[in-house]
Amino acid sequence: MTRELWKGNDAFAEAAVRAGLQAYFGYPITPQTEALEYMSARMPELGRAFLQAESELGAINMVYGAACTGVRVMTSTSSPGTSLMMEGLSYIAGTEVPMVLVDVVRGGPGLGNIAPSQCDYNQIVHGGGHGDYRPIVFAPANVQETVDITYEMFDIAEKYKTIGIIMIDGSIGQMMEPAEMPPMMEVRKEVPEWAVRGGSGENRRVLSSIYLDPAEMEKTDLRIMRRRQQIENNEIRYKEYFMDDAKIVVIGYGSAGRVALSAVRSARNKGIPVGLIRPISVSPFPTDLIREISKSVEKILVVEMNSGMMLDDVVQAVQEKTHIEFYGRMGGLIPFPEEILDEIERINKGTKPLTDHPRNVWLDRMDSIIAR
């Protein structure tokens, strides 16, 4: 096995191919487009389905159709495209068919920009499409992790007949890093029992998300939620660093978590007892872990590239037992390690009890932070 230099967008595309991907449907959008371009050459070369759709609406519904036949299928897009796909994602969730989506998040709202951001957290993690469902969302922090998670995500999505989303930000999609590709998996030949294939009478299969009878809809919602419960029991993933004797813990995912690690290392060199929790599964969220940790640490600093969307999940987990502060950069800006180090040092020196929500406290300080 060799490590090669891979661009993030190409890397997750190749990882999906190696996971036995049978069909890819997508639409160009920066900073994700390289994945579409990569697939446009790679999939036909292997005799697999590739199509550039007319829109993200078209792409997600092509995915929906292919998913109903039981093949391994995916799409990738970036934030405005994800908004457009929310309709299809809701239908796919309601039909209980598996698929994989990679969202390469950029700055927003609106057209925003094409710089790296984590502002899709609420849309992706807390649902954006209508109805009672929660997708699985993993947020890797580097190219290798993106490769490994993409490779595994198809199995996970199929196991729970659900949507598996890999949420990276534009910088992970665009950066090149050494990564080792997993072995090429054989394309699955057999058709899953539930999939449409062209059958009639007793072998007829109808796949739909419509349940006119509310009692039947509720049964379906319960089935989906029970599978969600299993997901919450089985699929929590995170990494922890320097946690053994930590008095302060930084919590951040994806690129924010990666930058935070640099800051935590510098703080450790200065003798500050700080550790890092980097959630990889943001849905399901490691609530129990964070609740447990909050009992033994004194202060928590949440770092994100948004206005504190995961912060709400942390606050809910901690339930005001521990002092929580927030540091976020928005609009497509990545925080520098020095910025986070400043925050760690400030918190380490001593903090007054918060009189307001951590988001408001951070917002009040933002003007002076930007002025530096």
Added chain:
Amino acid sequence: MTTQDVKNMEIVYERPEALVDINYHYCPGCTHGIAHRLVAETIDEMGLIDKTIGVASVGCSVFTYNYFDFDFVEAPHGRAPAMATGVKRVRPERVVFTYQGDGDMLSIGAGEVVAAAGRGENITVIFINNANYGMTGGQMAPTTLPGMKTTSSPAGRDVENMGYPIRASEMLATLDGASYVVRRSLHDAKNIRKAKMAIRTAFETQIRGLGFSMVELLSTCPTNWHMTPVEAAQWLESNMIPYYPLGDYKIHPLVAEIKN
């Protein structure tokens, strides 16, 4: 006539195998039932019942899958051609068709059907044009005729304000990817027979890999038109056909060779 006489009678017509033996939910006099039967008979006659995957849409035809006795998926509103594309691209050996109304295909789903036709997607679209949104209670559709009263154009469709109807067959026929695009009507027996032949040709087009095919079927909606079934058929003939002329709008030379 004795029981023996009945037993000796030749069976000239029975329910197609491809239709499930249940009652339609459609209103009395609605031509959805006829369109379903024509599709089912064609599937039977061509031996496609175990080779077909249907794509239902949103509107009165949302329950299409209840009536056909073969595999079906149900698309979001307007997205059936995209969903059918996804099915067809991974199961190219299957016959894949959508069954869509005018609100679904020509309003919210105009983008998807134009893109599918432009790509020459090897699918068939059965397009039901009844000049209004039936399921939601008779609102104005892209196909609603100028001056026609609906629940959302109570004074009649004012083209200055609400724009003009869209002629789907004429529009899609301009695309190189479309190989077979025709308009038929379901208002009388003669036209129903012609409609069935067109559905057969459309499926044959797909089986031969010749690209996008669509059969537009002028249909009645007696309930929302506030007419009896007979009045509705007459109204269709005298009002819809002049605006939506029946005919063949696109026949690829290779499709023209198909003999049914």
